[in-house]
Amino acid sequence: MNIAVSSVRSGDTCDVAIIGAGPYGLAVAAHLRAADVPIRVFGEPMSFWRRNMPAGMKLRSPWIATHIADPRHRHLLDDYFREAGLPVPDLLPVENFIDYGTWFQERVAPDLDTRAVVQVTASDGGFRLALADGASFFANRVVMATGLLNHEHRPEQFDGLPRALVSHSCEHTDSSRFRGQHVAVIGRGQSACESAALLHEAGANVEIICRGNLLWNADPGQRSVLRKAVRSLLGDALIPPSQVGPFPFNWLVEAPGIIHHFTEQSRDRLNERCLAATAVLWLRKRLRDVPVNQGRRIRDARQDGDRIAMTLDDGSTRRVDHVLLATGYRIDVDKMTILEPRLRNRIARHGGLPTLSAGFESSVGGLHFVGSSAVASFGPLLRFIAGAGFAARRITRMAIGDGRAARISTDGDLSSFRQKTPLALAADRERP
Structure with a gap:
């Protein structure tokens, strides 16, 4: 170098x-x-x-x-x-x-x-x-x-908790350090799903907790019989190269110079729509054995000895060895x-x-x-x-x-x- x-x-x-x-x-x-x-x-x-x-x-x-x-x-x-x-x-x-x-x-x-x-x-x-x-x-x-x-974004429920027990996904490169530990991954986007898959494959006991449902980015040409038929005729011409966001907004995303002329409010709406938390479909099979608590919000989190105890909005409590914040x-x-x-x-x-x-x-x-x-x-x-x-x-x-x-x-x-x-x-x- x-x-x-x-x-x-x-x-x-x-x-x-x-x-x-x-x-x-x-x-x-x-x-x-x-x-x-x-x-x-x-x-x-x-x-x-x-x-x-x-x-x-x-x-x-x-x-x-x-x-x-x-x-x-x-x-x-x-x-x-x-x-x-x-x-x-x-x-x-x-x-x-x-x-x-x-x-x-x-x-x-x-x-x-x-x-x-x-x-x-x-x-x-x-x-x-x-x-x-x-x-x-x-x-x-x-x-x-x-x-x-x-x-990195850290939800306020985890403010003040030690980094040894609560960390952001960007703080780790080696998933094997969590082998044998019970880890709760917070989030539902690509980072959360892939982190959970890597932790599971490294021998950790993993669960995902997220406030919404997991959303998968499937090939847009495979979502309906009509689109399948059209794609069979046009090939990949319907798919923008960067594949950011849902159709048809994904084509607009390819023109940032045009987007720059939008109002701030319009750009905000486009960003919210196209940067929503999703994961790529090829991750789903790697999460078959990973429990997912969807639609659950974390009311509070506290240190409980050498573990973290979290109270969810349904009144249940989760005690884990580590919380991994894949919260973007x-x-x-x-x-x-x-x-x-x-x-x-x-x-x-x-x-x-x-x-x-x-x-x-x-x-x-x-x-x-x-x-x-x-x-x-x-x-x-x-x-x-x-x-x-x-x-x-x-x-x-x-x-x-x-x-x-x-x-x-x-x-x-x-x-x-x-x-x-x-x-x-x-x-x-x-x-x-």
């Missing part, structure tokens, strides 16, 4: 600093580099995926929507598997995706700086970045690609503590998320947010890997247009190296 750990000297400058080296940060880096925009990228490659996702997890995104966006589409999943000499799996293991992300980083951001950015401050028309080792750095623009870490994430700008408080206070928000322009720029000029932080402004696609190309293209256009970026390389104008949408990519490149 070719990573520079101390390549930034105090007083160095660049046009764009990217904080975060996951799929979104790397996609933005690839696009800006292709446009000859001077950048610096900070963070450990794929760190959230490596440290906060359970071993054995399979990605739910379809193959065509899981490539990290590359403007010349030279570094796709297909290319990684071909170069690594690995067979293409039916379901993509998280371990392979982490390796793919690292492989991608080595090609588009070989000078990645792994030192932590500890504070970002507005300074002289741009931003001053303070690094963990005391170095500082100036950038005209900053792209916050910091992902989900520190934004809620992005909140106030939790982004690397942003200096006065800078944070200047950021306009909606529901805790930054309000963004068409170029993913916040109300603080030059400060951009991508990934889940952009869902309130651009819709559900930005929660998934498939949205990274759109975000990267928009930011690149803004960086070029503001006069601070260098000219695009000899490949021609921006359209000549534009990362294709998943739909266009699906049309001209098939999965092997």
